[in-house]
Amino acid sequence: MSRSKAYKSDVKAALHETATDLYEAGLIDKKTMRGFDESCLTPVAPLTPREIRALREREHVSQTVFANYLNVTPNLISKWERGEKKPSGPAAKLLSLVEKHGLTAVA
Template identity: 70%
Template sequence: MTQAKSYKSDLKAALHQTASDLYEVGLMDKQTMRRFDESCLTPIHGFTAQEIRALREREEVSQTVFALYLNVPKDSVSQWERGRRSRCHAS
């Protein structure tokens, strides 16, 4: 499950797509692509421990099932909900 990219504008979406194509064929390096990501993509919203738990409960799933959906260990979900660990970008 991949998250759809959210762009700051239609123009930035077109620029980012072109940059992505150049990166995929090896005409752009990773560092330059990251700069395009930062300038074109909207920032990722961080969730608080309470928001993570509310989302899981709203979907009526256990921590184990929620972890399976996110492809992370169940212990990570438990720690996120207790505020003992912050969510990484991969999840």
């Protein structure tokens, strides 16, 4: 089940590596690289407080453990889940990584 889940990102990884190889061979330029890379990116969707909590509970971890994975304080996880604060750009990216690939993707 995790195999089909990882399929898309695997394709993207292969695309990026192919593009990187072509770049290093001098066959494509940076401008092309940019096009490749941006089309490879998975969009990060802003998560609601309850989505964040559901995500954490899906992984069977406490707020403290979850905080350790994301390199933030446990207090901030609580604030996210109660809607007192909203994840910043990098934080939202981390959350979407966990959502799509599981906690082990950010271990």
